[in-house]
Amino acid sequence: MKRLIVTTVASAALALTALNAPVATAAPGAPAGTIDFGPCTNPTLVAAGAQCGFLQVPMDYRRPHGKKIQLAVSRVKHKTPDSAFQGVMLTNPGGPGGSGLLLSTRGPRVPNHAGDAYDWIGFDPRGVGSSVPAISCDPNYMDYNRPSYVPFTPQLEQTWLNRARGYAEACRAKNDPDLLANMKTTDTVADMESIRVALRADKMNFYGYSYGTYLGQVYATQHPDRVRRMVLDSNVDVRDVWYRFNLTQDPGFDRNLNIWFGWVASHDDVYHLGKTQAAVKNVFNEQLLKLAHNPAAGVVGPDEWIDIFQQAGYYQLRWTLLGSAFANWVNKGDGATLKTLFEQFGGRGDDNGYAVYLAVECTDAQWPTNWNKWRVDNWITFTKAPYFTWQNAWFNAPCVFWPAKAGKPVNVGSRNLNSLLLIDETLDAATPYEGSLEARSRFPSASLIAEPGGTSHAITPRGDACVDNKIADYLATGTLPPRKPGRTADVECQPLPLPVPPPAS
Incomplete structure (x- = not known):
């Protein structure tokens, strides 16, 4: 369908701008396994104090010494003292095909300053936007x-x-046929693991939207010991890929x-x-x-x-x-x-x-x-x-x-995951609600926040205190809503009220 996309309504236009904007003054080409962060050129990233760079990864992970590609990465560092640092928060806006560079600016949107303790990491997945090469x-x-x-x-x-x-x-x-042959979700998940290693993070936090929830579910399946906290908003039903x-x-x-x-x-x-x-x-x-x-x-x-x-x-x-x-x-x-x-x-x-x-x-x-x-x-x-x-x-x-x-497709699911927060509105069209129920069933450590009757897709946090405060609590302390028995949501929040148009002129 029209891509499973993307970040928030307010930042969607900026995300599209970022597809064509250079993210760093330095050219790609840092040594494998490192990100040579420097200044960004995108105005939104500059205003947020972000750093930008590139990570070199294999085009085909089965041939680690073969062709290489470059992933564009952005970072907004934590604002708390180092003693309160909670680690890196990798993000993905969905798509597939969405630029994720601007998601590194997402931290201040989390209530109660709960996002301040993380290094927020955005990236353009392989083939996307400022990553090299980009597919067209x-x-x-x-x-x-x-x-x-x-x-x-x-x-x-x-x-x-x-x-x-x-x-x-x-x-x-x-396009390079070798790149087209290595554009699967599992390839991007391998890139996510490369980003974790390059950032020298023992465990990784992740916030994924829409298609990004599928990346999160596959990563949590393949690397459960590397997941610290994970928020997945509007979940893909892995049975129907x-x-x-x-x-x-x-x-x-x-x-x-x-x-x-x-x-x-x-x-x-x-x-x-x-x-x-x-x-x-x-x-x-x-x-x-x-x-x-x-x-x-x-x-x-x-x-x-x-x-x-x-x-x-x-x-x-x-x-x-x-x-x-x-x-x-x-x-x-x-x-x-x-x-x-x-x-x-x-x-x-x-x-x-x-x-x-x-x-x-x-x-x-x-x-x-x-x-x-x-x-x-x-x-x-x-x-x-x-x-x-x-x-x-x-x-x-x-x-x-x-x-x-x-x-x-990967057989998604893990009993070895410590925690996972799922969110969905029950009338979400792009990722039908059944996908969030299925994700909850495959990850016994997961809790699901449902918004009955809501029709919006993948846009938290957005001012719904019931939802946003639970996200903040989870990111701050790891606290999840208690899990209920059965195939159901663990907590329900009313969606935001329907919009009211301005009076007719």
Whole structure:
């Protein structure tokens, strides 16, 4: 699906900026096993007092003396006396394909100064952003003028298949085949272990979001003796990596979009799009038909419209922004805002993120190579999730043709882990809640904080005291909510109240 991404709503734009920004004044090339930290150049990192550098690691850990790559790393050091130092906190924002450099600035967001005792470490995973080399395949693939997502004709279906094959072939032609063969989650987990060693940390703390929770679960499985504390927000269901996982996302996104329709209707005095969920939905569907013939601002058609409003299924914090864009298009013909939002949210120009997403997901586990299975499974899913099923299918379709051999997923779980804090909102669409319940069952030392009825994805800490204070307690003292019997959450917190739009002008 649109990448399992990323950090927080507030910092997402900055994270995208960091993909193309140099992080250190020194060129990559530090000796293997060390990070030669120096000044950063990204303004956000500079303002946080971060240090930046590169770590050299094997491209293929089975050939440690062979080709090398460079991982871009950032660090914001602890603010407490050394006597209170709690160790390094490695972070990952999700994706796969998300730049994590800015997550080293996350410490002050944890309440009660509980983050001050850690060295916060951000990094661009292999192939991502400022790491060297960075993967790219076709920078124009996510541009405007794409075929309609829903393949109602054989011609449309074949056009999309040709596009998907062409993208996979471009990835083969433009990237080192040895790197494409070593982009699995297990390779990044090995990089995480290399970072721990380079930082001379006996044990490591980790804060992972979205896909980053899968990195955390695999790391905790393979290196349980090296985990000190670990926070995983919005957990991947390890049983479904990755073909089935993407199919399970689709109904959740459609459900959350319909929840948003109801919220828009409840504020009809502001948006004037209908007083019932059904009325707002009808207006939304009318726009899909209208845009197919007359794209907004000349470029925003049905595909772009769906990409924009999928954000309503990710983050409630974006509901007011999207409500205004929807209303201003319908009531005022404002297509310029839609164009701007697509370029922020739709992936346009972020070929590196998309290429890395595929390089990881297409090789973590074998996807079906028989297109007939995709066709049947997606049309069945379409009956439950007509808005996002085929968008998601085409997003992942290059995996049918991917030019690197797939591996086998790790059998995740460990009874040797000391502690693990899991967090999830129960109507999270990108990582369905069942994934957090499954993670809890595989790690008997884990405790799960659930937010019943919440639809947002991977954005802690964000001002919900019930959740944030428990994160702070855990990071400060290792204290977890007591574990309850059965397949359930260990504590429930109410999600933040629904946003309230400003009054109509």
